[in-house]
Amino acid sequence: MLSFILVPLYTDPAVLSVEEYGRVSFIFAYFVLFNVVLAYGMETAFFRFFNKEEQQDKVTSTASLSLILSSLLLLAGAFLCRHQISALINIDLQYLNLVFVILLLDALVIIPFAWLRATAQPMKYAVIKILNVAINLGLNIFLLLYLKDLAHPDSGLAAIYKPDFEINYIFISNLIASGLTLAILLPFYAKLKFNFDMALWKKMMRYALPVLVAGIAYSVNETFDRILLEYLLPEDLADTQIGMYSACYKLALFMTLFATAFRLGIEPYFFSHSKTANPQKNYATILEYFVALGALIFLGVVIFADVLKPFIIRSEAYYEAMWIVPFILLANFCLGIYHNLSVWYKITDRTAYGAYISILGALVTLGLNYMLIPSMGFKGSAIATLSAYAMMMLLSFYFGRKHYPIPYNLKKIGLYLGVSILFSFVFFYNYRGNYGIGITMLIVFLGLAFSLEKKTLKQLLKRN
Template identity: 80%
Template structure:
């Protein structure tokens, strides 16, 4: 029992530390969409640069974090694994970003990011790369509290500095020589990245004791084995980053220059409203993945896996419908300017896309517990190809609406492919009738309400009550068991 208690505690702490950084970008939306802070175009520029962040971070990590966990638990000499992976990332980070700095003018022109922002981006990327193994080591050696505290500290510093620089510094500068010396007009975007630089730098400072503890010994034979393991992870990571953020990059490339940044800004702000589905899916996955592995050798685990997906879809369907019905009540508190509201059209598509991604992660149990993880890379690459093709076709025709449709199409097809392959390699008796019922009704109600009866809360709440009634009716046996326990 104590083992399960420890597992639950660590899962909760790691989950909190994982979810909070994701919440940061959502928490900052009201600040960034305040018309007195950033224009729609400026927010679009920030979102465009952050899209490249995701891709660059994957490349700089090149799967070494995953390889570290694998070999730390596999090799007898854990210290050798730690020092080899740390040295690998130190050398590669300084080398790659050193080369990037030498060619910064060419890179700036190639990816269309102003040099003053790009220099800050390089610093953040370097700091973030240097903390990958220290953070991994904290997890591998069961130090969840220290891991979580430092992660939360990073979020708090970033958030606090962003608020200070964007809301208060200008007023403070008017009556104080010190603040006046650090204030610069029309510097808002740079302040955003400067906040990231300071937060990442302080995080690295807190983790520097890790580098004092390890013996800097590099094992070439071990490193080669780790790199062979890491390369498929890198490919899958790049594919995932394409699915996750490349639509902003393609919007910038494929739309006319005079409208691109505004469309990116509107799209990115309204995309954030799907965070409720994203956080639900992430928290569910973090909590349930240990269960998948710990019960893989129990008697008939497939039956329990099927139930887990059923519960996930029931809860996710409720979240989908609730967010769609009340989105227009929520949006003024999250997106402060009406200039962004044109892109609200995308919300049901992005919510459903993230729901499909969550279902895909639940379905992925088949390749994780049968050691067929290469299929995860194949499916991610397939999704990336769909994302690229549909964005290239649809963006020139319908702008950000095309990106939303492409995102939903990619994740829905990834979900279906995983389900089909799972039936072949590791059959799980999913209750397809009940799952299909929950999905079809919630999707139908969501799209009918949002595109035909939006802000008619009598109809919306009625639809929600009807759907909740269906779920309660079909799950009453399980609900009784939960209430009794």
Template identity: 70%
Template sequence: MSAFKSLFKQTFIYGLATVLPRMLNFLLVRLHTDESVLKSVSDYGDVSLIFSYFVLFNVILAYGMETAFFRFFNKEDDKSKVVGTSCISLIITSFSFFVLALIFQNQIANFIDIKVEYINVVIWILLLDALVIIPFAWLRAKARPIKYSVIKILNVVINLGLNLFLLLWLKDLASESSIFKTIYRPNFEINYIFIANLAASAVTLLLMLPFYFKVKFVFNKKLWKQMMQYAFPVLIAGLAFSINETFDRILLDKLLPEDIAKTEIGMYSACYKLAMFMTLFATAYRLGIEPFFFSHAKTENPQKNYAKILEYFVIFGSGILLTVIVFADVLKVIFIGDEAYWKAMWIVPFILLANFCLGIYHNLSVWYKITDRTKFGAYISVFGALLTLGLNFWLVPVISYKGSAIATLTAYASMMLLSYYFGRKYYPIPYNLKKIGMYLMLSITLSILSFYQFRGNYIIGISMLIVFLGIVYFSERNEIKQLLKK
């Protein structure tokens, strides 16, 4: 039980580092979807499309080195060798990308149909973000979640503050002061969004610079080859995940008629954000359990702990799923600034459930990480990506963004089932399928009833939520009491 106490403590702190920044970022959705800031839904579609490419290139620039760092940091006796080798590798690749991207920025802009003025800022952001990958991984590996959290939160506070200043206040200040008039540029809103992001990334790197002064910059070629061998399947899996997570916006842009594509992307992206609550929980949990998986791999009977971890995840995730569904129409008013975006609310249950399945998949993925069979992670992720692409190509021309939502759920659910199937063969874990299945089916059934049959009826919706929580309490009351005592 002490192991779970440690896990929950780290998950809570990492959760703050994830939930708080993303909650602040979610306020940006409210800001960016306000018609007084970005003039149309299609403008928000432009921003969402650019951030989709962000995700893709962030994965490429990390190329699985973060996960490889965790694996070898816990495996090797000489940890400074792991830190130095991974740092040198990422520094060289990051600056190589930076130089090449600047040289070919006009060609890149033409290829992905994004203004070159945005591309220039994006290239700088990608470089700065890549240079803090290993420092942040080191903080996690050394179990220093508080420092990790403070810097992550500060990054978003700066980003949010600059967004508010540049998008809301600068225009008014420019009309009153000649100093601010020289700074302000009309119709420059999208640029301001990325400038704010750039400033936040720069401050984050500045705060992490002391790490680089402590590193012994010794490059071990043999270790690097081992790390790359481990990391390459993680890169493939990451690319596949980025396709599952954000490529739907890119496909919507390519597959829908030009006159409606950006508007559809804007509506879809805004309502997609309401699944953030599940994403936040799953991400915080993953940040807490990934070091836990590796550090407890050599303990006695770790499979028992891994099984219990998944149970806890499903219980909390089921509660979040049902809560967000019951209050979906309240949340849309709070977090989405313009009714023009609400047309895409149909996708919310699909995206919530899809992210729940993805979170379960991350929990199940312990088997291939612990046994160094990361190639299976790549195989499963590639399968999910191909499923995403195939279903989008088939469904988007027929039902637009609804097809993207269906494709996302299908892909993540399939990946979850495949990981469980292969995990039973290579690293059996005694999951309590009866209990996990019961919570899943109960929350999904109640969510379907609440959203599609009793939407807006909060008496029935809240009653369903109370019933679910009551069942959880009576089923888990002994373990809840033990955890509270600890």
């Protein structure tokens, strides 16, 4: 959500140029990869064993100590090799030092936040997350917009103002917000029984390592296109293309936010209800609702993309990349469906399948990007992203039917998907800007959804 809120600020030409925003997006692409490595699947393993083991305190303590020790060791080693890493991944050392500290702070709150979710404390979880966003957002606005004007020679603020320091200010804001979030969650560690169970840790690691592999593959699918744009395009074009692509990519966050919020709420439910009578029926219903709502969001954002873009992307210099919007929205929709389908391998302890599927997705991402970027630029990256997530979704469904059959209503799901995809692509690439046609399509889709869900809606209204 934070990256979405900050897009209007970062794409303001008075704050960052297109090239500078491309550089920030390039660095954040590595953030995703580093975060996955530091978490190494322990969050998912924590959920699984927290609901499986009788001694939940031991699970919490073992997972927490594991992440504390591994984070300190990995980042200490990275700091010692920072000059070599800086040269290898083409990130200036001044930014890389800040990145390392932020990564450590974020790693130390993984299990505290997971514990809040596992113990059904959504309000506290949400308040802390929102506070993190508010602090980060407030500091970004202050440092990028107001500090320069307030930093008079006789002002105390003059000591912290540096010209041409905007990218540093972005990461400093992130660092302070992450530090305060950890400070708020320190009572979790104060109450923690520091009891490390080696036998339990080995079992958790066997469960977690395939998740780590899947996470690395996911980070390749999600962000490596920016890194490949940097390496495969001419140096004078790369940052500009990354900036345009990253800005227009943010319009897909309407879908990402929906899918992420849905996953955060439903993942603990999948585990806690896995031993109830016939959980497969509930899992099937959950996916139907997700697809119905996701299809509506997909179609709505595509139709009104040109209305939304001036509020999110503040400079027309980025609009050349609007072509990617339907592809990236649909890609994130497929990813959301994949996360819902992945319930089968998580609750049956077949997490290796998740790793295999994600690796295949990463190979598709890498292969298509290498093939398409030199001739198509960011358009090739959008096509590669959609291809990878669509393939992952289909593979998860295929293997799930074999190992943990769930009675999905394929006709209804296929109808929602088919109609929303057809309407979205026909409108955007043939009737873009004709809102009479777009709104008609939206009404037709809503009518279809109402006719299919009429019985369920009546039941909900009766309960209320």
